[in-house]
Amino acid sequence: MFRTALRTSFTALRAPARVPATALVSPQLAFTRRYITQEARAKIQQAVESTPVVLFMKGTPDAPQCGFSRAAVQVLGIHGVPEEKMKTFDVLEDSELRQSIKEFSDWPTIPQLYVNGEFVGGCDILLSMHQSGELDDLLVKSGVIPPEEPETTTQTQN
Amino acid sequence: MISAADLEAAIRAAIPVIHLEIEDTSNGCGENYAVFVVSEAFEGKNTLARHRFINEVLKGQIAQMHAFSQKTLTPAQYQAHLAKQAA
Secondary structure (H helix, E strand, O other): OHHHHHHHHHHHHHOHHHOOHHHHHOHHHHHHHHHHHHHHHHHHHHHHHHOOEEEEEOEOOOOEOOHHHHHHHHHHHHOOOOHHHEEEEEOOOOHHHHHHHHHHHOOOOOOEEEEOOEEEEOHHHHHHHHHHOHHHHHHHHOOOOOOOOOOOOOOOOO | OOOHHHHHHHHHHHOOOOEEEEEEOOOOOOOEEEEEEEOHHHOOOOHHHHHHHHHHHOHHHHHHOOEEEEEEEOHHHHHHHHHHHHO
């Protein structure tokens, strides 16, 4: 049964010249595209749930490949997000991810930040939340960073 | 290539606009844009909702861009923003 299904989709893909345009949205091909997206979807879902802070970016934190991605990494660094609570994904290394993350988040650009599995936003949003103090609140409330210690005097104690 | 005029037309067709700035941040290449929109349509929407809303209005155009950034304010927030700048 499986082999027949495989042969059918191969046939549909193998002879595009003889296949009229309408067949390009044939059920088999449409199913194939949806299937790939579902698998990619599950992978992303798992990734955003596995670590508290997940950033989809261009490049890596040590070598960002885009000004917006660099800014996002810097902002998270300013808030002292610990390494073990954060994971980044380089969409330039994975073209399927680069496309699928945009569909998954329904967001057209990179970088994209997730905190505790929830989409927070891109660089603009991150920067404005940083300036307003909202980002600090979010990271504290999500248990990513400890709440700020109340100001102590600098007297030394024995 | 997307022109600033395209973006402006799309935004104005979708929502009432108090103030609008569109900047081509790709040095005239029409590939990267930053928009600043002030509209009462943003009342009651948090930042993410506003950005998703604009993303939807400019969906086709953004898909063709290399980069896009936006700043969205309500009329009241814009007044406060101007006051702070004047100070």
